[in-house]
Amino acid sequence: MKEKVLDLLEEVCDDDVVREDLDMDLFEEELMDSLAFAELLAMIEDELGVVISPSEVVRSQVNTANKIIALVEEKK
Secondary structure (H helix, E strand, C coil), X not given: CHHXXXXXXXXXXXXXXXXXXXXXCCCCCCCCCHHHHHHHHHHHHXXXXXXXXXXXXXXXXXXXXXXXXXXXXXXX
């Protein structure tokens, strides 16, 4: 699950740096914005069958790869 989420993050962020520091703030580093996050959620739903509504999370809950992975694992 973790590797698949990282694959999706790398694709959305268009940068493999997301694998190097799983606690890096993706929004502060300008690797992701709200549109990219919405795209990531759609990809997670399509690829992993895990539905996460953008309205049920705030940015501080999903601003790092580790937090996104934890959320996906919690929802599965």
